[in-house]
Amino acid sequence: MSHDEQLAQAARLDAQDPLAELAESFVRPADRIYLDGNSLGMAPRAAMGRARQLIEQEWATGLVGSWDSWLDLPLRVGDRLGSDFLGAAPGQVAISDSTTVNLFKLAAAVLDGSPRERRVIVGDRGNFPTDRYVLEGLAASRGFQLRSVDFDPVHGPDAEALSSALDDRVALVLLSQVDYRSSALADMAAINRAAAAVGARVLWDLSHAAGVVPIRLDQDGCDLAVGCTYKYLAGGPGAPAFLYVRRELQPQLRQPVWGWFGQRDQFLMGPHYQPLDDVRRYLTGTPPILGLRVLEASLEVLAAAGVEALRAKAEQLTDFAVGLFDLWLVEAGFQLTSPRAAASRGAHIGVSHPDAESLCLRLLERGVITDFRQPDRIRLGMAPATTRFRDVCEGVWSLRQLALEVPAGSAPPAGGG
Numbered sequence: 001m002s003h004d005e006q007l008a009q010a011a012r013l014d015a016q017d018p019l020a021e022l023a024e025s026f027v028r029p030a031d032r033i034y035l036d037g038n039s040l041g042m043a044p045r046a047a048m049g050r051a052r053q054l055i056e057q058e059w060a061t062g063l064v065g066s067w068d069s070w071l072d073l074p075l076r077v078g079d080r081l082g083s084d085f086l087g088a089a090p091g092q093v094a095i096s097d098s099t100t101v102n103l104f105k106l107a108a109a110v111l112d113g114s115p116r117e118r119r120v121i122v123g124d125r126g127n128f129p130t131d132r133y134v135l136e137g138l139a140a141s142r143g144f145q146l147r148s149v150d151f152d153p154v155h156g157p158d159a160e161a162l163s164s165a166l167d168d169r170v171a172l173v174l175l176s177q178v179d180y181r182s183s184a185l186a187d188m189a190a191i192n193r194a195a196a197a198v199g200a201r202v203l204w205d206l207s208h209a210a211g212v213v214p215i216r217l218d219q220d221g222c223d224l225a226v227g228c229t230y231k232y233l234a235g236g237p238g239a240p241a242f243l244y245v246r247r248e249l250q251p252q253l254r255q256p257v258w259g260w261f262g263q264r265d266q267f268l269m270g271p272h273y274q275p276l277d278d279v280r281r282y283l284t285g286t287p288p289i290l291g292l293r294v295l296e297a298s299l300e301v302l303a304a305a306g307v308e309a310l311r312a313k314a315e316q317l318t319d320f321a322v323g324l325f326d327l328w329l330v331e332a333g334f335q336l337t338s339p340r341a342a343a344s345r346g347a348h349i350g351v352s353h354p355d356a357e358s359l360c361l362r363l364l365e366r367g368v369i370t371d372f373r374q375p376d377r378i379r380l381g382m383a384p385a386t387t388r389f390r391d392v393c394e395g396v397w398s399l400r401q402l403a404l405e406v407p408a409g410s411a412p413p414a415g416g417g
C-alpha cells in the first residue's frame with residue numbers, strides 16, 4: 001500500500017483516538033516527530049504551572065514553613081502512582097532517589113538479609129546496563145556469585161528459561177518487566193512463582209513498563225520493584241524514581257543507606273539509627289520537592305486518561321508500526337527485533353539494520369527523533385499519551401526512504417559520528 005493510503009489510514013485512526021484530547025495537554029514541538037517518549041516523555045503543560053507555583057509560592061513565600069506540606073510528598077505521590085499505575089495498595093510505594101540508587105538499596109537489602117547458604121544472584125545479560133552494573137558491584141562487594149542468564153533476544157525473560165538458573169542457593173533475581181531494547185513483556189506472576197518455589201526474591205525494574213502496561217504488583221505476588229518516572233510517566237528530566245516493597249517485607253529487610261528520612265521520630269535527632277517499620281525505612285535524605293511536584297502534576301494528567309486506555313492505544317500504535325514494518329521496512333533491509341504480538345510487548349518496537357547508527361542521525365536531520373542502540377538497533381518509542389498515528393506513519397516512511405538511498409552495509413557519511 002502506498003504512502004498516501006497509509007497516511008489516510010493514520011488520519012482515520014487519529015480522528016477516532018479517544019486520547020487525542022489528552023495529547024493536547026502536552027507541549028508538542030511543531031517541526032518534529034517525536035518517537036522517543038520511552039527515553040524522555042514530552043512535557044505536560046500542567047507541570048509548568050506546578051513548578052511555577054512551587055517556586056513562587058511554596059518556596060519563595062512559604063520558605064521553610066512549607067516543609068509541613070512537603071514532608072509526606074514522597075509517600076503521597078507514591079500512593080497515587082501505586083494505585084493509578086502499579087496495582088499497589090497504599091503504603092508500599094515511595095518516590096525517592098534515582099532508579100540506580102533504588103536498585104542498589106533494595107538489592108542490597110535482600111542480599112544482606114539472606115542466610116549464609118544463599119550466595120547467588122541471578123541477572124539478565126540483556127538487561128539495561130545500570131541494572132547489570134549494580135548487580136556486578138554488589139556481587140563483588142558482598143561475596144555473591146552473579147549468574148547471568150541469556151534469555152531469548154526478542155521474547156525476553158520467561159519462567160522456563162529462568163528455572164534452569166534457579167536453585168536453593170539463589171537469594172535474588174533482578175529482571176525488567178519490559179525489555180529496554182526488544183520491548184518484550186515478561187509474565188511477572190509466572191516468574192514470581194518460579195522464584196518463590198526455590199525461596200528466591202525477585203526485584204522488578206518497571207522503568208519501561210510504568211504508564212503503558214497495567215501492572216499488578218500486589219496481585220501478581222511481587223516482593224520488590226523500582227522504576228523511573230521520566231519515561232512514559234512524563235515526570236521530566238532527572239525526575240525522582242520510585243520503589244515498591246510489599247507490606248509484609250517492609251519491617252524484615254534493611255537497606256544499606258541509613259539516612260534520617262528512614263528514622264523513627266526523625267526530628268528527635270537521636271543518637272542511633274532505628275528505622276521505621278513502614279515503607280519510609282527505604283527513604284534516605286531530603287526528597288527533591290521540585291521534581292516531586294512536577295511528577296505529581298504529570299501523574300494527574302495521565303491518570304485522568306487511565307492506564308487501560310493508555311495500554312489500548314500503545315497496542316494499537318505498535319500494531320500499526322509493525323504493519324508498516326512489513327509493508328515498507330522489510331524490503332529496505334530491516335529486521336523486527338520485537339515480539340509480533342501486541343500483548344507481548346511494551347510501547348516501543350526495535351528494528352535492526354546494518355546502517356542503523358547513520359540512519360538514526362539522518363532521521364534526526366529530518367526532524368524525526370528516535371534512538372540508536374548498539375550495535376544495529378533503532379528504537380521507535382510510541383508513548384501513547386502523545387504519539388499520533390501520523391507520527392508513526394511519517395517516521396517509518398522517512399526511515400524507509402533514507403535506507404533505500406544508502407546501500408546496506410556501506411559506511412556512515414563523513415561527519416556522521
Ligand SMILES: *Cc1c(COP(=O)(O)O)cnc(C)c1O
Pocket residue numbers: 098099100101128130131176180205207208228241
Ligand atoms: C531508564 C532505565 C533506568 C535508568 O536508571 P537511572 O538511575 O534513572 O539512570 C534503569 N533501568 C532501566 C531498565 C531503565 O530502562
